[in-house]
Each structure stands twice: as C-alpha cells, then as structure tokens.
Amino acid sequence: MLRYPGWLLGYLWWLLKGCYAVARVFLVDARVLLGVAVKIPTVSFSASEQNTTALKEFDQLLRRVFPKIFSSSLVQHEMVGNYSHLLTVPGSEPDLEPYMLLAHIDVVPADEADGWDAPPFSAQELNGFIYGRGTIDNKQSVMGILQALEYLLEQGYTPRRSFYIGLGHDEEISGPQGAVNIVKLLKSRGVKLLYVLDEGLTIMDGVVDGLIGPGALIGVSEKGQATVKLSVSTPPGHSSMPPRESSIGILASAVTRLEKNRMPNLFGHGPERATFEHLAHKFGWPYRMVMSNLWLFSSLVLEGQPDTNAFVRTTTAVTMFNSGVKINVMPAYAEAFVNFRIHSSQTLQEVLKLIKSTISDERVKVEFVSGFDPLPISSYDEDTFGYQIIKKTVHDIFPEVTVSPGICVGNTDSRHYTELSPDIYRFAPSWYKPGDSARFHGVNERISIQNYEEIVLFYFQLMQNSDIRNLPGPRT
Known part of the structure; x- marks a missing residue:
C-alpha cells in the first residue's frame, strides 16, 4: 500500500479518464524535466551579478518543454524585467476574483567542494532523491506549477476562475526587477487578487519533538x-x-x-500561538500537556532548537x-x-x-x-477562501497530514504583493525531515522523486479546487 492514498487515487483517476499519455508524462517525464531545470545554473550571486546566460537558457527550456502553455490561445505570456515570466489564464466567469501562484527561477551559489554527495548542478539521482541546487528552493515549484497547467491544458481545461502565475528571476536578491515589476504591471491593470500562494513553509515530519505524524505549516506572514x-x-x-x-x-x-x-521571547504575540494550538492534539503525552500550555512552557520547549526558536523572537x-x-x-x-x-x-x-x-x-x-x-498577517479563518482551499488541497493529496498556520522565518517574493491582496500564503508541499533544514541554501539540497510527483499533483489539484464559487463544507 502506498504511503499517500491521495497520490494513488489521483493517478487512478487519470487512468480511468483515459489520460494514458498524461499519466505517462507524470510518472516518467516529470522528474526528467525537473532534472533538466536543475542543471541550468540560474545563480544570483549578488544584487549586481546574475547568470543571465543561464536565465536565457531557462526561458528557452520552458518554451520547449511546455508547448501547450506557450502555444495556447487561452494563456497570455509576458516577459517582465527581461527574465521573469507572467502568465495570465482567464476564466470563463470573470466576476470571480482571480488568484495567483508564485515561484522563482534563480538559486543561490553552490560549490561541490563544500562536500556535496553529487555535483550541485548535476540533478544526479541517488537512493530515490534528485540532488541539486533548486530542488527545494524553488525550481520544484516552478516546474510543478507549469507541469500541472500543461496537463490540464492537454485535457482541454478552461478555468472558471482566472488566475496568474508569476515566476521571478531575482528572488534571491530581493526581487527588484522580477516581482517588483510584475506587481507594478498588475497594479497598473487594476488587478486585485483573492489570494496569493508562494514558497515558504513545508510539511514537517519528525522535526518537532513529540509531534505524532507530519504537519503542514501554511505561512500566513513573514518576519x-x-x-x-x-x-x-x-x-x-x-x-x-x-x-x-x-x-x-x-x-x-x-x-x-x-x-x-x-x-x-514574544510567544503568543504573533501567529506562532495558533501554530501550536492547531497541532496540540497531535502530540503524545506529556508533550500534549506542554503544547496546550505554552503560555507557561514556551521558553522551555521552543527556545532550545534554532528551528523553533526562530518562531518566538527576533x-x-x-x-x-x-x-x-x-x-x-x-x-x-x-x-x-x-x-x-x-x-x-x-x-x-x-x-x-x-x-x-x-x-x-x-x-x-x-x-x-x-x-x-x-508582513501583515493573512487570515486563516474558516471562511477565508485562500487558506481553506490550500488546506483542502493538502488534505486531498496528503490525507494524514495535520494543517496549521505558521510564520515564515525567511522572506519571499510574495512580500511585494501586499497591495494586490490581503491574503498571502507561503507554502510548498516539500517534505522536511530531521536534518533537511540544513540543506536549504546549504549542502546536498535534494528532493525525493516521489515528493516531486506529489508536488505536481498538489498544484494540479489546487487549480481545480480554486475553480469554485464558494467554499465547500468543513472537513470531517
């Protein structure tokens, strides 16, 4: 039995619909295309130095491997700031407020001499993992979003709700030419967004002591x-x-x-309290008692590790x-x-x-x-469309995962979008296990092949879940 029933159901759904070609592409070509993307060293070295040759090569790659997206009369594509991409997918019901998916193309530098198990731009597969800079920050989202849209277009998909895709080329140097100019362009057109989803927090598994099972944190703000x-x-x-x-x-x-x-220690003065309140029931004894009374125990529990200490203070x-x-x-x-x-x-x-x-x-x-x-704290109430749709999609693909709001301790391109939407979320369904946080901007950045397939399915499902007028009933 597969670990994720949602993954199997999604695959079977494709087969039952007769989408044999799509299923084949998903199972075989998805990881191949991610590997090709990782091999292109789209490095942002500093505010004044980027590998523009690689950025041009990456643009050519996208046009070559996603022919439906770049040839479809439905999708409008624009280059922004020379190397960033803005895709507009108009819906059939223009009164529905659009949403936006973000990801970034550029990566931080990497040197094999630092001790990588595989060269950082080789996309080498080892023990079920693809190694390389960008596998978790953030080409897995770039390629996952586009592959999901490509699959939907192959099936003749036309959304009811319009949406945008923004792929920045300079997020690692604060996005001055990419995200900033995409926002200016959308603002000049009077665009208002129902919600925005960017990279940020992840699915944590075995990272928090005492937490039974994995937890998905959806970032509702950034430090x-x-x-x-x-x-x-x-x-x-x-x-x-x-x-x-x-x-x-x-x-x-x-x-x-x-x-x-x-x-x-400022525990309880920000969204970190809600994080542990949502997760408290998933802790075993005595952690459950401690997590239910963090007003008393936060200094004892949360300050010990860098990961959790970052939640409670500057x-x-x-x-x-x-x-x-x-x-x-x-x-x-x-x-x-x-x-x-x-x-x-x-x-x-x-x-x-x-x-x-x-x-x-x-x-x-x-x-x-x-x-x-x-950044402002986005709503995570029961009637907030963006948060609840993202949460539903996580449950669709990962039924066993507990979902909680969280605070993003790093910064993303989404911080530039506050004028376009009050509800900005930071989450990508990458699995983080003990030790994985050191891979972020560090040595041996990697993603499992299975996890990348799940990421494609997540965006595939999210686009369809967002295509409704009203929120579904609460999950039982």
Whole structure:
C-alpha cells in the first residue's frame, strides 16, 4: 500500500479518464524535466551579478518543454524585467476574483567542494532523491506549477476562475526587477487578487519533538528584516605595543553582547500561538500537556532548537566580520554586519533601538543598512477562501497530514504583493525531515522523486479546487 492514498487515487483517476499519455508524462517525464531545470545554473550571486546566460537558457527550456502553455490561445505570456515570466489564464466567469501562484527561477551559489554527495548542478539521482541546487528552493515549484497547467491544458481545461502565475528571476536578491515589476504591471491593470500562494513553509515530519505524524505549516506572514553595520575606529599602531582594547576587541565585545542577550521571547504575540494550538492534539503525552500550555512552557520547549526558536523572537545572526591588514599592525578599523529577522509583533524601529541599548558603547558606531517591518498577517479563518482551499488541497493529496498556520522565518517574493491582496500564503508541499533544514541554501539540497510527483499533483489539484464559487463544507 502506498504511503499517500491521495497520490494513488489521483493517478487512478487519470487512468480511468483515459489520460494514458498524461499519466505517462507524470510518472516518467516529470522528474526528467525537473532534472533538466536543475542543471541550468540560474545563480544570483549578488544584487549586481546574475547568470543571465543561464536565465536565457531557462526561458528557452520552458518554451520547449511546455508547448501547450506557450502555444495556447487561452494563456497570455509576458516577459517582465527581461527574465521573469507572467502568465495570465482567464476564466470563463470573470466576476470571480482571480488568484495567483508564485515561484522563482534563480538559486543561490553552490560549490561541490563544500562536500556535496553529487555535483550541485548535476540533478544526479541517488537512493530515490534528485540532488541539486533548486530542488527545494524553488525550481520544484516552478516546474510543478507549469507541469500541472500543461496537463490540464492537454485535457482541454478552461478555468472558471482566472488566475496568474508569476515566476521571478531575482528572488534571491530581493526581487527588484522580477516581482517588483510584475506587481507594478498588475497594479497598473487594476488587478486585485483573492489570494496569493508562494514558497515558504513545508510539511514537517519528525522535526518537532513529540509531534505524532507530519504537519503542514501554511505561512500566513513573514518576519521582517534588519541588517546593521557595526564599526569601531581606533588609532593604528604596532602590535608590539598594543593598547588595552583593540578595535577588534571592542567590536567583538559588542557582537558578543548581541548574541548573549537575545531579543525577548514574544510567544503568543504573533501567529506562532495558533501554530501550536492547531497541532496540540497531535502530540503524545506529556508533550500534549506542554503544547496546550505554552503560555507557561514556551521558553522551555521552543527556545532550545534554532528551528523553533526562530518562531518566538527576533533572531540575531552575525554574518560578516572584517578587520586587519597585516599581522604586526594594530587595525585602525573593524566592522561587522548583523542580520535580524523581526518577529511579527515588533517593528523595525523597535529592533534598532534594542540593538543600540544592548551594545551600549559609544565607541561602536551602529548604522542601519537595510530592512523592513514584518508582513501583515493573512487570515486563516474558516471562511477565508485562500487558506481553506490550500488546506483542502493538502488534505486531498496528503490525507494524514495535520494543517496549521505558521510564520515564515525567511522572506519571499510574495512580500511585494501586499497591495494586490490581503491574503498571502507561503507554502510548498516539500517534505522536511530531521536534518533537511540544513540543506536549504546549504549542502546536498535534494528532493525525493516521489515528493516531486506529489508536488505536481498538489498544484494540479489546487487549480481545480480554486475553480469554485464558494467554499465547500468543513472537513470531517
């Protein structure tokens, strides 16, 4: 018996409808096409450097492998910002408010020398997994969305509800040319969206101690962000006659104070409370008692691991430290960059004040580099169309999974879409098991072949589930 009855039912449904070619494409070509996509190194190195040759090659790939999408009179395709894609699929009932699916084409750099089991742009298959940069961030969604639409078009599908697909090419560098310009274009046309779905949270299995069975977290918001530069200037000198405190020492002490004096635990002031309330019944004893009373135990349970600690506070990450020019010269200047991910209940200005008060040293210059406030919290009520349709689709494909709202600790292209919709969700049905979080932007990024097939089915089902006028009754 297969682990996911929904997967089997979907496949059988295709066969019963006589869609033999579609089933064959799904089972064989889906993973092949993902592999081809992963092999194209669409790397965003920095805000000023991208592999534009690879982005052009990726565009050619999409046009070649999804002929129905790019030849259909139903689908309108536009290039935005030179390399991003905007697809418009008009519905037969224009009074139904449209929705939008997002994903991004670009990836972060990867070096095989870091210890990859397979070259990061090889899409090599090992033990049922496809290895490569982009397999979970975020080409699995790019290809999954397009393959789902291609399959539907092959069956003569015309939606009742219009929808858009936005594929950004520079999400890893904040989306200034891709997502930002797609939003400007849609805004100029007066588009308002019922809901937006982008990458973000995932299906967690065995990641949270005591949780029985897998849980799917749908991100209803994103944390904000602040990057600050800390610097210290002192008179230079010879290392044979060092002062009591060097520029490096002063700066190191300031950084240590930031790391040791963490931002306050704000559990219950954001959507993280709802996350554990929705999951509480899936915990075994004594975890169930603890999770049902996190107002008392949150500091004990959630602060121990980086994954859960990020849910309850603004996090502090020292990411760059620079100083010194020669082994026997006391450095006149030292600088460090610190990145903060801001909890939903705090503001950027509040965090900047806390940084200065924690350092509390006039010799350390604190400069704001960039940042923004946390994103608005989207509705996850029982009558909210977008959240409930996504939840229903998760249950259709993964019946055994518990669904919960969550907070996305990273940032996505969807943050640019707040003017187009109040309901923005961040979720892709990738399975995360213990240790998998280290693969995100790390070594040995991979996806199981079965999981990628499930992702295609998820989007295939989501497009059809969204094609209704009113929400179905609650799931029993």
